[in-house]
Amino acid sequence: KAGVTQTPRYLIKTRGQQVTLSCSPISGHRSVSWYQQTPGQGLQFLFEYFSETQRNKGNFPGRFSGRQFSNSRSEMNVSTLELGDSALYLCASSLFGGASDTQYFGPGTRLTVL
């Protein structure tokens, strides 16, 4: 079974631009979560999608948004990029996001904002 895939793997943008990251979960998984990882703040939860609906949301500004499609693939969008948005963005999938469901992570997208 293929793992979680994320595209692109690397991205360079300039301040003020917007960016869209993509995540394809493991086949059959319906929950997709997004995380931001930086050296200073560590891993922080952005949001979780389940059956095309945002189920949980972390403490990030509205510039960060996402969506999930009917095939469970998910996209994350960051508008009006800031230097501080430079980070490794990770997505994770699980079957239903339940208490016994293990999260499986993708390799991440490294975003650099210049």
Add this chain to the structure above:
Amino acid sequence: KQEVTQIPAALSVPEGENLVLNCSFTDSAIYNLQWFRQDPGKGLTSLLLIQSSQREQTSGRLNASLDKSSGRSTLYIAASQPGDSATYLCAVRDNYGQNFVFGPGTRLSVLP
């Protein structure tokens, strides 16, 4: 607000040693706790997941315990190997918003 800490921040041991990594959380109302490892520049690999009703989980040389009342989890690694060198993170999912909160990680080096 849930906070997760991990001690020690870094650990260096000779190959073959048994070791314990610690994770503490401030709010005992958790849904589950999961241990991950992260290799440099890579995503996370799940090691063990403990549901809130469970006390421990085992997989091969790894054993994780959970004590909700004291807000603690430990990851025990038996007979460490150089391939175990990585950063180990614990994450809790709380009962309220069911958000995931990660600890800062323990960077482990196992020397041959």
